[in-house]
Amino acid sequence: MSVEAPERAAGPNGVVGANATRVDGLALVRGEPVFTDDVHPEGMLWAKVLASPHAHARIVRVDAARALAHPGVVAVLWHADVKPILHTRAGQSWPEPSPYDTTVLPEKVRHVGDRVAVVAARTLRAAEEALALIDVEYALLPAILDPEEALRRTDVLIHEAPDPRGIGGGGRDNVAARIDIRVGDVEGALAAADLVVERVYHVPRVQASHLEPHVAIAWLDPDGRLVVKTSTQVPFHLRRILARVLEIPEARIRVIKPRVGGGFGDKQEMVIEDLVALLALRTGKPVRLEMTRAEELIAARHRHPQRITLTTGVMRDGRIVANRMAVLADTGAYGSHALTVQGNTGQKVLPLYPCPNLHFHVDCVYTNTPICGAFRGYGAPQGFFALESQVDVIARELGMDPLEVRRLNHIREGQTDPLSARLGEGKSGLVRVVRSSGLAEAITRGAEAIGWGRKRRPSAPHLRRGLGVALAMQGSGIAGVDWAAATVKLNDDGSVNLLVGATDIGQGSDTVLAQICAQTLGLPLSKVIVLSSDTDLTPFDVGAYASSTTYVSGGAVEKAARELRGQLAAILAGKWGCAAEAIAFADERARGPDGRSLSMREVALTALYEAKTQPAATASHMSNESPPPFAAQFADVEVDVETGEVFVRRFVSAVDCGVAINPQLTEGQIEGAVAQALGYALFEEVLIDDQGRVRNPNFLDYKIATAMDMPELVTLLVPAPEPTGPYGAKAAGEVPIDGPAPAILNAIADAVGVRITRLPATPERVWQALREKAKRDLASAS
Amino acid sequence: MKVELTVNGAPVAWEIAPGDRLLDSLRAHGCASVKRGCETGDCGCCTILLDGEPAASCVVATAAARGRNVVTLEGLRGDPLLARLQEAFLAEGAVQCGYCTPALLLVAWTLLQSGGPVDEATARHALSGSLCRCTGYVKPLRALLAVAGRPGAQLRGGRGENGLRGRPAAAPRGEERP
Structure with missing residues (x-):
């Protein structure tokens, strides 16, 4: 293979299932200017946001005179300059299930880092200098930083105006979302259970930390249309939300997504694009805004911190008969994704053990802290930490092997998930049936790979060794909501253009979708030219979230490619006098039943110049199902009993994502998810002080895993072909982030006999727990 | 002020403002492979070779690079070792979003x-x-080791530095929050 010609796909009939090289890979390894900020339009202005230093305050007055007198400054906007149109910045399907509690520039700041004003200047330095020249008068309000207090108090309202559509409790209380769902009779089942285990788990605020910050550039094209080039996961939702807040029709807006340097959910939101769009419209000039790392850690989105109280009833033989999960979640200053993330904490998690009696309750409250939103896993990592820790507590109390308790209870093929029917994302009533599951095999193969039951010796006298396991399931898109479209168009040489709204943010969806297209048309991957995510040029797609792209967008691509194939077959059937259905497409040729064949180039020339028709097809795809991918994840850890340090030595992920369209990209999804979850388990936490300020807004203090931190990773694909997915595919992007934290904490418990219920398990927390255990042991011995 | 240095083998004389960072100067002069990730020298996305050694260009003042030799990924085009690394990165699936890739390639090349x-x-x-x-670094490491003559090497994992570098103690109030 040469760098100049990246063609490593398997043969035409084996494109799906091959480790095809990324279609965008060559440009990326060459460092080509393919990201949003790599190319600047002529005459571009630089924007900066003036961030609130206060957690809760009314903006009485903004005096921008001194800033506007700065020779480099072109515009300063604050709330008096912008019509206050309520909306949500969450990038979700319309009508969004998140409360409309946000305006472009608020008249009241609700967290440290909230928007006060925005500046456009001729240089970045001038924009930065201008921030110091804006005089703001604040009327301070009491700040609520603690979710318990937020739930209790109604004398201080973080949002005074109720949501126009009745979502959330703005105007009455500080509740952004509330859920209460019961299945069966939990109280009765708990009373009849042999054992009831109740524990309280705490999960922290963490940040996605994609290395490319949020960055957007907006300008007016020669016809006066607004063009926004941005690092986003949701170009079509973004266009719709921009149209609302700017009061211009979608037809006057074009959103372009170039290569994106990671998103992980944090870019499933309009974090900055409204500001550059507004400034471009007001100044008539191109405007660019990029967040700094500190701004990312303060004013992008965090994973919702939660307190989860889990009450589980079990019988002596290990059968789980009831589960009650009560969640207190903190959405921060605005309710982006408040209902849906918290809904997932139960919906994606509790069905893993489909007992007949379930109660799921959520109070998700506003506080005067940074905004929480979407982050890979979307509520499930929180819930699985609680559930999979709890199963180990139960196994210990019953004297059973934790793996056996899981094997006894986990959901199986043919079973239904009662919660999904009750709790959809803005659409309920769809019963989820598990049609494919490789979970049992994943457990077996993962256990074998980690050496379950054969605990290894610690590598030094001050270390203790332990093994832990956790299971997880997720979804593949949002059933009945997520949909996608794809267009396939044939060119003279037999190549095709594949136009998709689907959004490649680094996960490799352009490549996977091209593989599905190539496979369906019998073409090599090099004959599929992908263009994605340009609202003027590509058909609609909800975007990159909810593990939807391979399953939902892939379904659209397969359909469109089949339709194109049908068009070509019809043309050839007329020419050859045979039935269209009898014509096969493989190895870049079309073959008739009598053995006649044409190359795809000849087929294309026939269609374009003889039949004088443009073979092209656009297809849409939606699924009323969201087949769960499954994971069984295992940790082998050592704990230093002198310092409380935890060292993960080996980590095994056995994942059923259906048929992996590209196994290598799928492994990459799993390995990356484990790296992020390792931080969730052991060292990542956004810390907030008693004034609502983030204490660690940089990568030295907010630590993400380096190459030195990563243990030996063993990644096993255990495919159970999914009948409703393209070529048997399910999702892979999120499920592997769910299991590592509970697996590692279970391994810590196995190693040293202490149960840490609060993430991250930092050395000081582990050391404290060891000390308390030593005290207890001493007391019980005397 | 004017500063003279060598960038990718060619002498340049740039008009800069005091305090300009090498990261911004390089990006303004067409070196798009040098990425902005943190501006505090922590993430490594803006790595360049400064007199042959990897350095975070976001914490180097352009003025401090006067007379020095700067190489970015653009400057190694056509280098056979870089080509082998690029091929290995693609073959091993070491590229996902690609934002850190130029920096990883540069440090791997240097090693x-x-x-x-x-x-x-x-x-x-x-x-x-x-x-x-x-x-999770698995595939970049495999790619690097493949070019180093160890294709298919079984990775044993790092020694683990979890949270021990510069993490502030948790705030007492933060402890109480879910």
């Missing part, structure tokens, strides 16, 4: 160029100054 023995530990150490949020 291999030095001619010393390369094993998993030295490879991990070389990459440890460059954050990657997508890959």
Whole structure:
């Protein structure tokens, strides 16, 4: 293979299932200017946001005179300059299930880092200098930083105006979302259970930390249309939300997504694009805004911190008969994704053990802290930490092997998930049936790979060794909501253009979708030219979230490619006098039943110049199902009993994502998810002080895993072909982030006999727990 | 003010403002492979070779690079070792979003160029100054080791530094919050 010609796909009939090289890979390894900020339009202005230093305050007055007198400054906007149109910045399907509690520039700041004003200047330095020249008068309000207090108090309202559509409790209380769902009779089942285990788990605020910050550039094209080039996961939702807040029709807006340097959910939101769009419209000039790392850690989105109280009833033989999960979640200053993330904490998690009696309750409250939103896993990592820790507590109390308790209870093929029917994302009533599951095999193969039951010796006298396991399931898109479209168009040489709204943010969806297209048309991957995510040029797609792209967008691509194939077959059937259905497409040729064949180039020339028709097809795809991918994840850890340090030595992920369209990209999804979850388990936490300020807004203090931190990773694909997915595919992007934290904490418990219920398990927390255990042991011995 | 330095083999004289950072100057002069990730020298996305050594260009004043030799990924175009690394990165699936990729390639190139023995530990150490949020480092390490003559090497894992570098103690109030 040469760098100049990246063609490593398997043969035409084996494109799906091959480790095809990324279609965008060559440009990326060459460092080509393919990201949003790599190319600047002529005459571009630089924007900066003036961030609130206060957690809760009314903006009485903004005096921008001194800033506007700065020779480099072109515009300063604050709330008096912008019509206050309520909306949500969450990038979700319309009508969004998140409360409309946000305006472009608020008249009241609700967290440290909230928007006060925005500046456009001729240089970045001038924009930065201008921030110091804006005089703001604040009327301070009491700040609520603690979710318990937020739930209790109604004398201080973080949002005074109720949501126009009745979502959330703005105007009455500080509740952004509330859920209460019961299945069966939990109280009765708990009373009849042999054992009831109740524990309280705490999960922290963490940040996605994609290395490319949020960055957007907006300008007016020669016809006066607004063009926004941005690092986003949701170009079509973004266009719709921009149209609302700017009061211009979608037809006057074009959103372009170039290569994106990671998103992980944090870019499933309009974090900055409204500001550059507004400034471009007001100044008539191109405007660019990029967040700094500190701004990312303060004013992008965090994973919702939660307190989860889990009450589980079990019988002596290990059968789980009831589960009650009560969640207190903190959405921060605005309710982006408040209902849906918290809904997932139960919906994606509790069905893993489909007992007949379930109660799921959520109070998700506003506080005067940074905004929480979407982050890979979307509520499930929180819930699985609680559930999979709890199963180990139960196994210990019953004297059973934790793996056996899981094997006894986990959901199986043919079973239904009662919660999904009750709790959809803005659409309920769809019963989820598990049609494919490789979970049992994943457990077996993962256990074998980690050496379950054969605990290894610690590598030094001050270390203790332990093994832990956790299971997880997720979804593949949002059933009945997520949909996608794809267009396939044939060119003279037999190549095709594949136009998709689907959004490649680094996960490799352009490549996977091209593989599905190539496979369906019998073409090599090099004959599929992908263009994605340009609202003027590509058909609609909800975007990159909810593990939807391979399953939902892939379904659209397969359909469109089949339709194109049908068009070509019809043309050839007329020419050859045979039935269209009898014509096969493989190895870049079309073959008739009598053995006649044409190359795809000849087929294309026939269609374009003889039949004088443009073979092209656009297809849409939606699924009323969201087949769960499954994971069984295992940790082998050592704990230093002198310092409380935890060292993960080996980590095994056995994942059923259906048929992996590209196994290598799928492994990459799993390995990356484990790296992020390792931080969730052991060292990542956004810390907030008693004034609502983030204490660690940089990568030295907010630590993400380096190459030195990563243990030996063993990644096993255990495919159970999914009948409703393209070529048997399910999702892979999120499920592997769910299991590592509970697996590692279970391994810590196995190693040293202490149960840490609060993430991250930092050395000081582990050391404290060891000390308390030593005290207890001493007391019980005397 | 004017500053003269060598960028990718060519002498340049740039008009700069005091305080301009090398990261911004390089990007303004067409070196798009040098990425902005943190501006505090922590993430490694803006790595360049400064007189042959990897350096975070976001914490180097352009003025301080006067008379020095700066190489970015653009300057190694056509280099056979870089070509082998690029091929290995693609073949091993070491690229996801690609934002940190130029930096990973540069530090890998520097390690291999030095001619010393390369094993998993030295490879991990070389990459440890460059954050990657997508890959878990498995496939970049495999790619590096493949070019170092160890294709298919079984990775044993890093020694683990979890949370021990510069993490502030948890705030008492933060402890009480879910």
